[in-house]
Amino acid sequence: MSLAYRRQSTSHRGCTLSWFVEGDGPPVVMIQGVGIGATGWRPQVEELASRFRCLCLDNRGFGASQPPGDALTVELMADDVLALMDAQGWKSAHVMGHSLGGLVALYLTHKARERVRSLALLCTFATGAVPTRLTPRMLLMGLRTQVGTRRMRRHAFLRMVLAPEELAHADKDALAEQLAELFDHDLADQPPVAMRQFRAMGNADATPFLQGLAGLPTLVVSATHDPIAPPTAGQALAAGIPGARFVELPHASHGVTLRFAERVNTLLREHLDAAEASHPGALSG
Template structure:
């Protein structure tokens, strides 16, 4: 499947949202995190499109979704997704989100639960206080992605999203080039909207309404070496949604959807297919693990 998906545009609150749809079957909306666009879901689209109809978007202000329009908030990003579901004529859909996209998915489910068939929350958190925490390690990690030569910045970005064992014997230059295609930008560069996304994420907190999502089939996946969304954050998120299933993947980091696509796609397909069963579609409890 080519990276050149056929894009469409839908205007909403000052932004023309860029999106594409691939596949056939029950509808699935895929929401990316900060600094990455719809193309970042390519490994999941390739793994799921034979059984599901996948809608992926550039979040407002990123890539082809321009201009950013209204003040950027997680609530507005959730509203954007509902607008695209309306444009498709979808009364409901499975919703999955990675990192910031997971927060958007949570806010969407809180606002319009009847439109969410299930949640898949990947490398994410219930509160934006987790990824925006200013610990010395996080500050140093972020600084290294913004200073030095372009090659140094690319390698620093790789260390932020990939596990040490993934990088130990890798050709880092080739790997940076490969990921740049999926991120839709050179890893040495920070997209202009990234800081606005970061600030919006830091102001968001889904913790107060997690219990209200009880009974919504929910899969939470964390990666052992993820410094941005550590497994403790995923565990807390899963505990907060009664009935949610939690899975931790070893030897992986924040880029698990890109680097361990087969394992992620198997979990997602199992989750989506189980969520299509009548008892879960009508409010039954999610499975726990």
């Protein structure tokens, strides 16, 4: 089911981390969220690799990055990314994160600000209390992805990550099959590490150190219909980082990077080009 990329691996703190690098140019690190691996960035890699060198990883415990280790934390995941930058010989890189990956990017930047050229934070939040909140809506959406037939669970997952108007006239079975290739698993199944990732996310809070990221080129993108990372969370995140740019994309939900790739990629290109222009002396890695 995995899309073909030339993989590399290295051992770090009890896990054999798996990643791939595509493209040429200034380095960009792309960090995914709960239950999705490196191939989830394919729509962005296909666009950005002509101008940037894109590193995409399976977070520890997912896909080919095994085993997860004893204590999965956002701090540990951030250390993993720094280890891969070291393996590539990259002194610095632009860092991009989606959902949980956004929190990982924030922790990485807090720990090693000098290694981050810019931040792109997509459908994410400053604190894991946002996506792990136990509202009736979130509880019901989560339950529907766990019970019923496989087809019912796939369709429930689609409703969690796509906007209602995206699904209104869609062939949901075909769409679930298409997204399964990018998620690297059948949407009816929850990867074994997902709950551990969820708990790690819930225990993380970057709010106390957001002000310290002032001056770092930062793009925050939210989707209007996202129930996991609502626009209010994106607005709060952007407001916490002095100088950050906030963009809300209408008609989209948590899967905006997959379903509205053209819009997202345009924003990312503009952001990365501007960040590179502001640091003309930076080495390309």
